[in-house]
Amino acid sequence: MSARVLVADDNREFAELLRALLEDAGYEAMTAYSGLAAIATVEQQPVDAAVLDVLIPEISGDAVAARLRQLQPGLRIALMTGADGSFAAASGLPVLRKPFTKEQLLETVERLLGRAR
Numbered sequence: 280m281s282a283r284v285l286v287a288d289d290n291r292e293f294a295e296l297l298r299a300l301l302e303d304a305g306y307e308a309m310t311a312y313s314g315l316a317a318i319a320t321v322e323q324q325p326v327d328a329a330v331l332d333v334l335i336p337e338i339s340g341d342a343v344a345a346r347l348r349q350l351q352p353g354l355r356i357a358l359m360t361g362a363d364g365s366f367a368a369a370s371g372l373p374v375l376r377k378p379f380t381k382e383q384l385l386e387t388v389e390r391l392l393g394r395a396r
Contacts, residue, residue: 282327282392283307287317287343288359289336297330300381301388314338318346325351328391330375330384333360341370355391 284306288294294310301308309326311317313336317329329347333340344356358370361377375387 281305281307283309284388285309285311285317285320285326285329287311287314287329287335288332289313297384300384304385306388314343317343321347321350326354328355328388330357330359330388333358334362344370344372357387357391
């Protein structure tokens, strides 16, 4: 069974690109375009990992991360940002700084899942 990964970003094209990259790498990927949608997705169907944009509508990425961890303790989460990244880094979660490569995305997800690349 392949790992299920949630991608949350308000840029739909970018989120769908990440979903496609993850699916091509063998993951089951799901997308959400807002913080509340990400939370609703995990409420309906648990995931193995999540990659969340820091600046996402309705609720910030770090607040989404905290809520997802309440719903699913131990969930492995990374944040992504096109901004400075120091705020995201202060969360203690792995941070993907936009723009990032396919390899950086896959390496981050594999680290989250405890897999060596």
